[in-house]
Amino acid sequence: MSTSIIRGKYVICEAGTDAQASRVISDGAVFQRDGIIEAVGPYEELKSTHQADEELGGPGFVVMPGLVNAHHHGRGVTTFQNGCIDDCLETWILSGWGRRPYDHYLMTLYTSILMIESGTTTTMYNHAQTPAIGLNDDVSEVLRGFADSGMRTAFSVYFRERNRVVYQDDDQFMSSLPADLSTSLRKFLAAVDLSEEDYFSVFRGLHQQYSGDAYSKVTVLLSPSNVHWVSDDFLLRIKEEATRTNSAIHIHLVESPYQKEYGLRTWGHTPVKHLNTLGFLGPEVSCAHSVWLTDQDIDIMAQTGATVCHNPSSNLRLKNGISPVNALLGKGVNVALGTDSTAINDDDDMIQEMRLAAKLHRQPGLDQPALSSHQALRMATTNGARPTSLQDKIGTLETGRFADLVLLNLNAMTEPYTDDGLDVVDLLLYRGKAIHVDTVMIQGEVVVKDGRFIKMDRAEVLREIKEQFARPMEGQALEAKKLANGLTPFVEEFYKDWGKADVAPHYGYNSRV
């Protein structure tokens, strides 16, 4: 049995949609026993009524709920570090094929350490199929990495079976290629092939393993990778499986303008409308990116209760634009926040991601909406909790929830002076940085102390990664790199007559006339 009192000059119990709706206690504290919050209230009151093994924080700190990174694919050594320059999503994905294969355990540990040190305590991790290694082994290693780091994880494997190079049937695209390129591509795709049966078998195994335990740090989600990457039948099977197992579903959605255009060309309407026609959308569904939403799509998202996982950095980096978050929030859509492993500073820092979101969604004009600091923090906490299936367990600091929390150094954030009248959530959103994260607790366990990850030897993890990455790239990876380079001009050629439709932006950031 282990108990602690965590004290702060401010305890942000819940980020609301605005300052009035947020719950903040001045000179407050949280009391936790074995990872579950038993009480939250004024410090003096808690101190006098609760005996604790340890006391953390103090009047020089802010206590906030641990952040939820609601869309992530791992990769502590980033795609950029692996040699892939940001590009249009459709060509950038290809360049990723040429990445050096990596040790899933070490890579997951490293990405978790980076995220935890910057205040993230839960990650919605979406596993991409990689060639060469068995899926079960990969998955086990990833989950071992998350477990050893202490990170809470909403885990899914994504399934992708068609239109995998361009938004066209794989065979049809291959038939348009020179013979050698076509042969290499066929071989590459075969190596990442996964049958629907195998997909569901992996899901069921994991679901069974983790769903029974109320204290489990892992929840398991289903994930068709995107509307155009799977069949309608598969989407319906996923929906059934989700209903049967009471599981959540995570999907990529209209990340790029070309993905929207695929819908218009294929079904005569948007991908969102297509999903809605299938009856796929619902409160258990979360949709990453969701940049190219029309007004009608936004209404559909609102009516079905689906969540949008907003990825502002990734959407800019991969030339996908800016999701109309203000319009979504205006219609009552639940919008979460994630780094997609391509945060603005290439470091998966959710504090910086919240800030980018808060600055980006400030539409010109006195009467135009602007995302508030409270709403941005809410996106990274409560709104992110929902798609993890842990909406009653994480995201806020209240009795009965997991003790997933972060202590920020208030003095460092306010140095050398900050007006007393300022709201603490504004303070966090304007001036908080990863470097201000002093302590991180996940399910009652202190994993960061004095700003340093203490659960494992960080330097040793880095040393091992360094050693592995120092080895020369080998046959299969080099081949994939060559293949990706060879395909790029054909992919560019494929989209040559796409993207010609007029757009009518949600946000008027500037004007030609």
Next chain:
Amino acid sequence: MSTSIIRGKYVICEAGTDAQASRVISDGAVFQRDGIIEAVGPYEELKSTHQADEELGGPGFVVMPGLVNAHHHGRGVTTFQNGCIDDCLETWILSGWGRRPYDHYLMTLYTSILMIESGTTTTMYNHAQTPAIGLNDDVSEVLRGFADSGMRTAFSVYFRERNRVVYQDDDQFMSSLPADLSTSLRKFLAAVDLSEEDYFSVFRGLHQQYSGDAYSKVTVLLSPSNVHWVSDDFLLRIKEEATRTNSAIHIHLVESPYQKEYGLRTWGHTPVKHLNTLGFLGPEVSCAHSVWLTDQDIDIMAQTGATVCHNPSSNLRLKNGISPVNALLGKGVNVALGTDSTAINDDDDMIQEMRLAAKLHRQPGLDQPALSSHQALRMATTNGARPTSLQDKIGTLETGRFADLVLLNLNAMTEPYTDDGLDVVDLLLYRGKAIHVDTVMIQGEVVVKDGRFIKMDRAEVLREIKEQFARPMEGQALEAKKLANGLTPFVEEFYKDWGKADVAPHYGYNSRV
């Protein structure tokens, strides 16, 4: 006499418009004598031909030109820290009236320390008229602050004589206010009044003081604050004075949609067209913000050779939108970069500002423009040098220029692995942070060593600021705060029927249809 060799695994001599145009030396070095670069070349060559008092850097570093913050108003303790939440420019400016008065010397020292520690070596500082203290005293204290910090400074006082509360004649606006508010406002405006004669007298004094010395760290600029804030006659006087004294001009321009609309309402065309009609624009003119430029405005900027000082953070924070930088660069306009004292992280970090610019200007679509890392660095170096009047003295590392340079810790930027094939400028733009700044040299003097400002006692500066800010706010400041609060609803009311025109965005980041 003092000499040094500064060595880096990469020496970025000049950021070009793209990778081909940039000049980077591998295992290179810079040799400087008394603040002037005498040679740049391969390290071994320089080492064998030049005797130096000291050697800085090494194979674990990147050497780059010092960054130029091309639009700044001081304020190390930020407007936010002073209690003003970001808002629409037009109401936010008012809230700034209620700021606590500060010690210009200390504040300039502090803002300079923050900027220098994050790699800035030159600041385009634009001095706003503040009430209560004599302008000459303020200016001397600001210049003393810059001098003691070591910062190179392009200095201007901005002049503002009309339409100072809303974009309407001051008397007319005051007559629409309740009597008490009108009286307070008249008193406040009188306190910041400055005659044209006094303005030119201050300029001429400074110009005489600094213009003769080729080694001076200060250049002096003229600055009408914005088109609508001064008379046409004043603009013409400024132009004449600039020609007579061979000085540069710095002006704010179409920062907000309302400023553009003021032009349309007043002259029947845009402010840019108005300036062009007056014959005001030219290569000596730099224009901050420049968000609300039409296609025709962009052509005018290109034809006249004016510079745009882009402020991406500020434009988002103050609800002004996103300047069409890609279109400007496409037409050959010189675009510099500045934080406007409202950087995204509230810290005047130009590395982060370059990155925000680089990410923000990535338009969706394979055939749409995206700002390259090289172009972003060029904006913060060469392009920023031009409006300071030091285009031949700073911005690049070459013989005869000032030794203004920064050493970045390459190992920390690449940890634990980064592909060898990546471009060093991409590396800086994707992964560089202020924390990687190891050494900063300004005109041959080392002002940052091992990441710490060493020219003065940083802690002592902070202690003094802390002490001054701990004092209670006094009569005049409290009155100004009350006045600003009282005026806000009237300002909001004034703009109620503004901003109704259709916009046709330069950037299609998303689409309603």
